[in-house]
Amino acid sequence: MxxxxxxxxxxxxxxxxxxxxxxxxxxxxxxxxxxxxxxxxxxxxxxxxxxxxxxxxxxxxxxxxxxxxxxxxxxxxxxxxxxxxxxxxxxxxxxxxxxxxxxxxxxxxxxxxxxxxxxxxxxxxxKPLWRFVADQYGTTPSLPLPEIQIFGGGAHAGRRVDIQDFMIMVPGARDFDEVMEITNEVYFAAGDIMAQKGKLAGVADEGGWWPSFDSNEEALETLVAAIEKAGEVPGDRVVISLDIAASEFGKQGAYRLALEDRKMDSGALIDMLGGWLDAYPIASIEDPVGEDDPEGMIEFTRRFGSRVQIIGDDYLVTNAQLVDEAAANGACNAVLIKVNQAGTVSESLSTFRAAQSHGWGAIVSARSGETEDTSISHLSTGLGGGQLKVGSFTRSERMAKWNECLRIQDILGRDAFVKGTALADTWWGAKQKEMA
The missing domain is CATH 3.30.390.10 (Enolase-like, N-terminal domain)
Structure with missing residues (x-):
C-alpha cells in the first residue's frame, strides 16, 4: 500500500x-x-x-x-x-x-x-495519467474528437449574443494534429470576416471571438462563411456544434432572446432551433432548452434525436441518476462530464458509465474559468470517452489541454484518434455511410 x-x-x-x-x-x-x-x-x-x-x-x-x-x-x-x-x-x-x-x-x-x-x-x-486511468478502470484509451469554440456568447461574452457557444468539430480529420490545423484556419478566418464587417468586439472568456452580431443567426451565417474561407466544405470534414445554454435566458418554459428582444415559449424555441438544424451543418447541440424544462427536452429529443447529438449539461450536471432518468424519459442522448460539476472523480466516472450503459455519448469538458491543469485531457483519453470540449483555440489555459493531447498522440499513435466515431449516429455519420 x-x-x-x-x-x-x-x-x-x-x-x-x-x-x-x-x-x-x-x-x-x-x-x-x-x-x-x-x-x-x-x-x-x-x-x-x-x-x-x-x-x-x-x-x-x-x-x-x-x-x-x-x-x-x-x-x-x-x-x-x-x-x-x-x-x-x-x-x-x-x-x-x-x-x-x-x-x-x-x-x-x-x-x-x-x-x-x-x-x-x-x-x-x-504511469502517465491517461494510462493509469485506462489500466485502473479497464478502458481502451483513445484520442478524443475536440469540440472547439469559435464565437463565445451568453455568460462567456457579456451576453452580447444569447447562444453561449458557436463551435466546430472536425470529424473528417485524419488525426488530432489535423484537427488543430483545420481549426486554426477556421478560427482566424472567422476573425478576419468579423473584423472586415466591424463585428469583432474582442475575445470572450474561453478564447473565442467576442462578437457584435445583430442576431443570433448571424453567428451561424458567419461561421459557415469562415469554414468556407478556410477552404472547407461545411458539413464535409467540418461540422458545427452549439451550446445553447438555454437556462441562461429561460425559466419554466418561457424564453427571451435579448439580442433580438424576442420572447417565446418552449415550442417556439424548439421550432427555431429545428430551423437552424435544417439550414446549417449542425451535428451536436447542448442544452437546447432549460434545465427546468423536461417536457421541452423530451420533445426536442423526440424530434431531432435521430439526427443530431443532444447533450445535457445544466440539465444533467454530471449526475448518474439524472442520466438514468433522462434516458428512461427519452431526453438527451449524450452528457457533458465536468468533474467539478459532480465534485469528485468517482461521481464523474459513475456518470460516464451511466451514459455508456444507455449507449449515449460522453463529452469530457472544461469550464470557462480554467487553469493550466490538464487533467481532463488525460481523463478523456484514458476513458476512451470519444469527445473533449475545452473552449477555443487561443489562451494558454485552453491550448495547454489541446497540446497535451498532441503529446499523448506521440505515444498512442495517430491511429488512436477516434475521428468521427462519436458522431456515427448523427446525420454526419449517415452521410459517411452513404459515401462509403
Missing amino acids: TAISSIHGRRVWDSRGAPTVEVEIHLDDGTSARAIAPAGASRGAREAIDLRDGGATLRGKDVQSALANVNGPIARALIGRDVTDQSGADAAMLALDRTPHKEVLGGNATVATSLAVLHAAAASAR
Whole structure:
C-alpha cells in the first residue's frame, strides 16, 4: 500500500483572475502530485457549489474557507489512506459533507483533492495519467474528437449574443494534429470576416471571438462563411456544434432572446432551433432548452434525436441518476462530464458509465474559468470517452489541454484518434455511410 502522507491546499488563480483551490498531495514513497479546481460562469442549479468567502475582499470570491477544509477535515480523513483507492478517498470526503451540492466542504475543495489523489496514484505507479486511468478502470484509451469554440456568447461574452457557444468539430480529420490545423484556419478566418464587417468586439472568456452580431443567426451565417474561407466544405470534414445554454435566458418554459428582444415559449424555441438544424451543418447541440424544462427536452429529443447529438449539461450536471432518468424519459442522448460539476472523480466516472450503459455519448469538458491543469485531457483519453470540449483555440489555459493531447498522440499513435466515431449516429455519420 502506498499511503497519503500529507495534503496541502493553496490559493492559486484561474483564467479570469479569480482565486481557486490547488491541492498538493505527498505520499509515503516520496511521490507528490497536484490538481486545480476550475470554475464555471454558466452553472447548473444542481451542480456542486464552489465555496467562496463572501464579503468585500476579492469581490467575495476568496477561497480561504475552502482551503481550511482541505487542510483540516479533508486532510485528516485522507492521510494514511491507500492512494490507489480513489473511491474510498472520495467516499471519505462525501461522508464529511452530506449536503447534495457540497455546500459544507465546497465542490472546489473536493474536486481539487479528488483529482490530486488520482494524479498522485498515477505518479506513484510511474504511469502517465491517461494510462493509469485506462489500466485502473479497464478502458481502451483513445484520442478524443475536440469540440472547439469559435464565437463565445451568453455568460462567456457579456451576453452580447444569447447562444453561449458557436463551435466546430472536425470529424473528417485524419488525426488530432489535423484537427488543430483545420481549426486554426477556421478560427482566424472567422476573425478576419468579423473584423472586415466591424463585428469583432474582442475575445470572450474561453478564447473565442467576442462578437457584435445583430442576431443570433448571424453567428451561424458567419461561421459557415469562415469554414468556407478556410477552404472547407461545411458539413464535409467540418461540422458545427452549439451550446445553447438555454437556462441562461429561460425559466419554466418561457424564453427571451435579448439580442433580438424576442420572447417565446418552449415550442417556439424548439421550432427555431429545428430551423437552424435544417439550414446549417449542425451535428451536436447542448442544452437546447432549460434545465427546468423536461417536457421541452423530451420533445426536442423526440424530434431531432435521430439526427443530431443532444447533450445535457445544466440539465444533467454530471449526475448518474439524472442520466438514468433522462434516458428512461427519452431526453438527451449524450452528457457533458465536468468533474467539478459532480465534485469528485468517482461521481464523474459513475456518470460516464451511466451514459455508456444507455449507449449515449460522453463529452469530457472544461469550464470557462480554467487553469493550466490538464487533467481532463488525460481523463478523456484514458476513458476512451470519444469527445473533449475545452473552449477555443487561443489562451494558454485552453491550448495547454489541446497540446497535451498532441503529446499523448506521440505515444498512442495517430491511429488512436477516434475521428468521427462519436458522431456515427448523427446525420454526419449517415452521410459517411452513404459515401462509403
